[in-house]
Amino acid sequence: xxxxxxxxxVLVVLLFxxxxxxxxxxxxxxxxxxxxxxxxxxxxxxSAYYVRYYHFALTEKSNVFIQCTSLGKLGITVYDSSGKSLxxxxxxxxxxxxxxxxxxxxxxxxLPKGNYYVKINGNYDNSxxxxxxxxxxxxxxxxxxRFTSFTNxxxxxxxxxYTAIKNRTGYQVQYALKSNFSGAKTVRLYGTTKxxxxxxxxxxxxxxxxxxxxxxxxxYVYSAWSPVRxxxxxx
Numbered sequence: 001x002x003x004x005x006x007x008x009x010v011l012v013v014l015l016f017x018x019x020x021x022x023x024x025x026x027x028x029x030x031x032x033x034x035x036x037x038x039x040x041x042x043x044x045x046x047s048a049y050y051v052r053y054y055h056f057a058l059t060e061k062s063n064v065f066i067q068c069t070s071l072g073k074l075g076i077t078v079y080d081s082s083g084k085s086l087x088x089x090x091x092x093x094x095x096x097x098x099x100x101x102x103x104x105x106x107x108x109x110x111l112p113k114g115n116y117y118v119k120i121n122g123n124y125d126n127s128x129x130x131x132x133x134x135x136x137x138x139x140x141x142x143x144x145x146r147f148t149s150f151t152n153x154x155x156x157x158x159x160x161x162y163t164a165i166k167n168r169t170g171y172q173v174q175y176a177l178k179s180n181f182s183g184a185k186t187v188r189l190y191g192t193t194k195x196x197x198x199x200x201x202x203x204x205x206x207x208x209x210x211x212x213x214x215x216x217x218x219x220y221v222y223s224a225w226s227p228v229r230x231x232x233x234x235x
Contacts, residue, residue: 029053029083033117041133051121054132058113062136065108065217068092070130071101072122081115108219110139140167140213142223150207150229158231159195160207165223168211172222175207179228204232 033055036042044052058064068074078087092105120132145162153159160173173194176184187194199205207230211223 029079029117029119030055036118036132036134038134038136041131043129043131045129051119052132054118054120054134055115056118056134056136057115058111058136061110061112061139063108063139063215063217063219063221064111064116065135065137065215065219066092066106066118067133068105068120068131069102070122071103071128072130073103074105074130075119075121076105077119078109079117079119081117086111086116108215108217135217137215137217140215140221142166142168142211142213142221144224144226145171145209145211146226147207147209147229150231152231152233152235153195155235156199156201156233157195157197157235158199158205158207158233159193160209160231161193162209162226164192165211167213168223169213171209171211173207173209174225175205177203177205179206181206181208199233201233201235204230206230 033053034042036054036056038056042054044050056064066076066078068076074089076087076089076092077085079085087107087109089105091109092107095104095106096102097104118132118134120130122128122130143165145165147160147162149159149161151159158175162171165171170188170190171192173187173189173196174181174184175196176182187196206228208225208228210225213221215221
């Protein structure tokens with residue numbers, strides 16, 4: 001009798017462990033996952049009764065872009081190798097095509113070197129053709145630019161010069177009449193010199209600049225803003 005009670009207690013513990021164990025961390029996830037090759041589109045029929053796992057490995061810190069499409073709604077979760085959830089469906093903005101009747105889920109995240117798993121499932125009874133696509137690009141690191149010159153160079157004009165930043169696609173320059181940059185105007189450009197016209201004489205403008213880069217997926221990465229400087233328009 002005592003042995004039966006002990007066995008029953010063990011079964012109860014195992015039952016609770018199986019119920020409350022994180023879904024992404026269950027033991028066979030790695031065995032069930034399909035090894036994914038970046039840049040390829042994988043297709044399958046998703047339903048509430050069919051869960052698909054994909055595995056990918058990063059050899060360096062990377063910007064990972066993930067896109068899924070389906071004629072029905074999808075549940076998407078990204079896990080690290082320990083089973084910790086890093087992203088879920090709420091992190092994937094959606095768009096709907098009324099012609100194809102497909103819903104597209106897109107998102108990107110900077111992830112460190114390691115192994116990752118993507119869980120995808122439908123939440124409907126019928127099976128619908130769904131696709132999974134992902135890319136990975138080396139994470140871009142941008143240093144903070146700084147102004148090297150900022151002058152009232154002409155009538156209602158100021159000319160700004162700032163440091164060149166490696167790996168940048170371009171720069172954003174902001175100028176405003178308030179120190180908190182409320183109502184600021186933003187200019188995008190590639191070079192390291194910018195002349196801004198049509199300013200108000202007698203006013204002091206707050207200025208700052210940051211570098212940006214664009215990944216192949218279309219996602220932007222920004223440097224920190226430069227220290228704020230001021231230019232008095234006296235001409």
